[in-house]
Amino acid sequence: MLLGMVDDPRVVLIKLADRLHNMRTIYALPIPKAEAVAQETLAVWCSLASRLGVWALKAELEDLCFAVLQPQVFMKIRSELTSMWNSTSKDKSMRRSSIRSDLLASTKEVHATSTHDLLSSNDQEQSNMEDLLQAVLPFDLFLDRRRRSDFLNNLQSNSEASIRKPKIVDDAAIALTSLAACEEELQQELLITTSYIPGMEVRLSSRLKSLYSIYCKMKRKRVGIRQVYDARALRVIVGDKNGALHGPAVRSCYSILDIVHRFPVNLIIYLELPMSRRLWTPIDGEFDDYIINPKGSGYQSLHTAVQASDSSPLEVQIRTQRMHEYAEYGLAAHWLYKESSVNTGSGMSNKIKQSTSYASSSSEDEITDGMPSKYISMKVGHPVLRIDGNHLLAAVIVSIEKGGKELLVAVRFTLEASEDVAERRSSFQLKRWEAYARLHKKVTEKWWCAPGHGDWSTNLEKYTLCRDGIYHKQDQFGRLLPTFIQIIDLTEEEEEEYWMVVSAVFEGKETSTLTSESSNGDRSTSDLPISTPLSDPINNKVHLLRTMLQWEEQVRRRASVAERSLGSLTDPILREVAIICWPYGKIMRMSTGSTAADAGRRMGVDGKLLWVNGQLVLPQTELKDGDIVEVRT
Structure with missing residues (x-):
């Protein structure tokens, strides 16, 4: 099969489909034989489907194997999910x-x-x-x-x-x-x-997490089935007209997020929001913004878990079409992310702590131990994004109070950030860092230090860390609003680059020189492998796969060289090719360079049409070793 994949990758898809059919009808086998086949399928074929990105087929294969190998656990998980999703909510929606x-x-x-x-x-x-x-x-x-x-x-x-x-x-x-x-x-x-905008059509899809994946997640995280919030999920994909409307599509993603999340009734009444704008209640601490802070693979999406109308968890993913294509077919390899999160998830917090090299020396700016790990890198001047519905504005932290539970943030209302979010990892990052730095410098020079300070374009706002793990805006009466901020996570390179730009802006220097130096540095280090204790096991596996591909290329190159040199050899055996005459399966040896017409004459069918490897060919087609020659009447 592996040799067949080299010439035609569809071979493995046929084998996967055949294995799926076998698993669907495996009840006809004796129990010991069925368990052996299921164990092989789970270890080999499910892993292969994962590598090929055939996620839906992989999920069904896993559940079929799970039903054969652990039927009692399979039935228990299915029954618990049914009782959870079949429950009737007391406050049914109209x-x-x-x-x-x-x-x-x-x-x-x-x-x-x-x-x-x-x-x-x-x-x-x-x-x-x-x-x-x-x-x-x-x-x-x-x-x-x-x-x-x-x-x-x-x-x-x-x-x-x-x-x-x-x-x-x-x-x-x-x-x-x-x-x-x-x-x-x-x-x-x-x-x-939502309003219809040509090119920004919204598509919905859904999926049920395989019972085997739920079982593995419960074991890995040691949680109950109600804590598996992605057991069922919806995906919302916003069209971006092949990237031409990517900025507006990003704003639409946050607008849809605002629709999905339902705030408490008293907050809705206070803000005079229509009840129809709020659909489901978000689950505290289960919102992840991978658009503002992409994963290491470049994956971007909004992930949120909510309590649906049946009072059961539901995951909702929101992304643009370009983000979806990158996640499904681009470099954001899902299997790589999965294995890295499983194998090295326990070391994530340690890596974050070690990478935070600029903790503030001020006692007011220190982050307490009880803070979420993603907020421990904050300090005055750190860039953030203010999100209010579909409006994304650039902002910076002015002060950190109460051990990081309250932030004073300067917001620039004329600095729209949707395009910046859409293209955060682009080569124009220094210009965006300069905009944040100039905002920070402006607030510092004006001595603005309290909520409400500012001018027509800039204002200081207070944000409080809530139980959902997000900083929400607090008004002058101490009430929390739906408006929130997202802390921009900086890599070590981005962190160094950002504070270098901030230093240059405060000193009145031009940032154009930094751009050239940064680009030269990027070129000099782009070819160097980045290895961290977190990613070493996965990088080793990827390196092994790349080595195998390089080895295959070397073997192919040597084989082609050897094939070209066969004409200079004097040994007649090495100058022959073996073909198979179909349908009788007779093996016929012919000299190298023989054509289909030569094979027809040897077979006694001179002048008739010949098929080589299932395809009709011309008489002068040169035959290769292992070709199947067939005469059809």
Whole structure:
């Protein structure tokens, strides 16, 4: 198979599809044989699918293997998820989609009937393997919304016709129904609250985390199933017209985030916000802004976990089309991120602490031990972004109070930052650092030091660290507002570059000289490998894969050189090629350089059409070693 992949990568896709079919019908095998096949699939084929980026197929393979290897745990996790997603909220929303009312009602009825039969008969035996495999949802249900709708409609028809299914199959259907209900609820909300802009169409997709991934995450983080907030997830993708509207698309991402998050009722009334603008309640500490602070791989997206209308966790990811393409097909390798977070997650906080080389010496600026690790690098002058709906403005920290729990921030209302966020890692970073530095210098020279100080373009605002882990704006009455700031995480290179620009601006020097020096430094160090204790294991694995590819290129090069030198050899055996005559499988040896016409004459079919390796070829086509020559009549 590996040799076949060299010439045609589709070979491995066919093998993956074949293995998926085998796993779907593995109930026909004896239990020991099925377990052996499942173990091999989990160790080899799931890993291969992960490397190829076929995530949906990988998830289904994992669940099929999980159902065979650990059926009791499989049923327990499925049952717990069903009881969590099937619960009825006391305060139901007035805006419920038809799919939620109809499908949830039908699935609940089937689930209740199955549960009643189970309890009345006292049958505690586990479902057979075929039932467990049926409970694994096909991966293409999440790729095609129409097929998923047909699946749910078929479920409703079966329930009306009193066609009983195993309880665990009904549980899987309930999970899919709850996800479809959340997706339609968000879609209806976006249709009401967002405006249509050509080129910035919003697309929705959804997925259920595989039970095996949930099981592994529970073991790795030692949490209960209710703490796995991404067991079901929605993804919102905002079009950017092939990057031409990337800045407005970024603003639209934050606008959608503002719609998804629902603030407390008293805060909504105080701000006179319509209730329809707020959809779900965010879960404290589960908001990650990877747009402002991309991951090391360059991955950008907004991640938030919310309590959906059924009072169960739901993850929502929001990104632009270009961010999505980079995450799915670009350098942001998902398997690399996953393995690095698993293998070295415990050392992350240590690395952050070690990389913070500019902690303030002032007692007022020191960060307490109880602060989140991502805020320990703050000091006066650090750049931040102020986010109010879809408005992103540049700002800097003026003072740090109460051990970092309160910040005084200077905001420049004329310094729109959406384009800066969209292209943060670009070559024009020094110009943005200069804008932050000049804002910091202006506040320092004006001696502004309290909330409300400023002029027509700049204002000082107070922000308080809340229980959701975000700094929210505080008004003059001490009340918290939805407006918040995001601290810009700086790498060691960016940190050095930023404070170098700040120093130059305060001293009145030109930053153009810094640009040339920085570019020269980047060119001199761009080719050097960056190795840290955090990424060493993963870098070693990537280095091994690259070495294997280089070794393959060397082997191919040597083989081509050897093939070209065959004509100068005198040994007749080395100057022959072996072909296979189909359909009888006869091996025929011919001299190097023989054509399809020569093979036809040897086979006694001179003048007829010949197929080589399944393709019709011209008579003068040169044959290679191992070619399959076929005559079709």
